[in-house]
Amino acid sequence: MDSIYKIIGIALITCIATLIVKPIRPDFAIFLSVVGGIIILFLLIDYMANVFDVFNEIFHITNINSSIYGIIFKIIGVGYLVEFTASICSDTGNHSLSDKVLLGGKIIILVMALPIITSILEIVMDLLPS
Amino acid sequence: MSGISAWLLSIAGVVILSVLCEFILPEGQINRYTRVIFSFVTLFVIISPLPTLFGKEIDFSKWFTTSDTTLQENYLYNINKNKLNAIQEDLQSELTRLGINNVEVSITANLYGEELEILKIYVDLRDIEFSDNFENKNTIGAKNAIEEIISLFPSLQDVEIEYKDG
Amino acid sequence: MEIEVIFKIAAIGILTAVIGQILKNSGKDDIATLATLAGVIVVLVMVLNMISELFDTIRTIFNF
CATH class of the missing domain: 1.10.287 (Helix Hairpins)
Incomplete structure (x- = not known):
């Protein structure tokens, strides 16, 4: 529960610091906001690890086909990384770069999920009377 | 159904x-x-x-791709490793509580299966030291005490124990 | 506590700006640019360190 106070505190301090630094050195203000975001993410990693432990439990209890296990984890991982990188890029002003990073993430997720789509089609083909 | x-x-x-x-x-x-x-x-x-x-x-x-099987293995491996460490620590603390110090216990087990499969227990008696509240301050007494403690652990029943006397 | 990094970066920013101004006013423009550049590089190294640490932690969580 203390982490929410830490997060609020870090966010507010970062905002004030950017306000102070921006008239003097505008580029440093961008550094500050990026670093503030990264610190908040560090604080959240513990909680995310707990959530993923629960994910593991659900996977193993409900007997989902174990080939999906790795795919779902990788999709979530790529989703997080790409989203954070894209927001850092657009913070520093390169909107086109962030769009390209998002595009890269989408394509990689699609490639990882292709086996599932092909197997759905294969199942349906097998069920139809030849 | x-x-x-x-x-x-x-x-x-x-x-x-x-x-x-x-x-x-x-x-x-x-x-x-x-x-x-x-x-x-x-x-x-x-x-x-x-x-x-x-x-x-x-x-x-x-x-x-078969990379998914390694994910499964890692998860089970870590769970088994944690269980093994917990058993070793419990054993060690029981021994020190009884008064036998400086005995090193190491358990070999198969960590890559669904269940933790314990193969052998190695007990190193070379640096053994007895504290005052332990009777029978010799290796036979120590071995008896160790075997008694091991029989209290349900997961360590019927496991071969090998002593290193030096 | 990680909040100190923010104070460090803000302090370095203000410091380099002040030093740059002083050097510029005393006529040494090139050293002023060098000083500001040095400040930017130091902060850049710190930020890149933190980013790489973050990505490493995320990678270890997902290889679980």
Whole structure:
């Protein structure tokens, strides 16, 4: 529960610091906001690890086909990384770069999920009377 | 009937997982995209038992890479490793509580299976020291005490013990 | 506590700006640019360190 106070505190301090630094050195203000975001993410990693432990439990209890296990984890991982990188890029002003990073993430997720789509089609083909 | 209930359970699991993932992934275009992908995954989980119902077998390993099996192995391996460490620490603290100090206990086990399979216990008696509250300050007394403690652990029954006397 | 990094970066920013101004006013423009550049590089190294640590932690969580 203390982490929410830490997060609020870090966010507010970062905002004030950017306000102070921006008239003097505008580029440093961008550094500050990026670093503030990264610190908040560090604080959240513990909680995310707990959530993923629960994910593991659900996977193993409900007997989902174990080939999906790795795919779902990788999709979530790529989703997080790409989203954070894209927001850092657009913070520093390169909107086109962030769009390209998002595009890269989408394509990689699609490639990882292709086996599932092909197997759905294969199942349906097998069920139809030849 | 157990096959059908396992199938329903897996559908419920996939739906719960998709909802959780929508919660925790940050807002943006990726979120909309992963929603589509998770709908495909749910469709797959719903459809997958149907071929066995119709009598035809489908082999999924053609498309899925085998890197997933290492993920499974890592998870089980870590769970077994934690269990093993817990057993070793308990054993060590029981021995020091009785008054036998400086005995090193190491347990070899097969960590790569579904259950932790304990193979052998090595007890190193070379640096042994007895504190004052222990009677029979010799190796025979120590071995008896050690065997008595080991028999109290349910997971260590019938395991071969090897002593290093130096 | 990680909040100190923010104070460090803000302090370095203000410091380099002040030093740059002083050097510029005393006529040494090139050293002023060098000083500001040095400040930017130091902060860049710190930020890149933190980013790489973050990505490493995320990678270890997902190889679970």
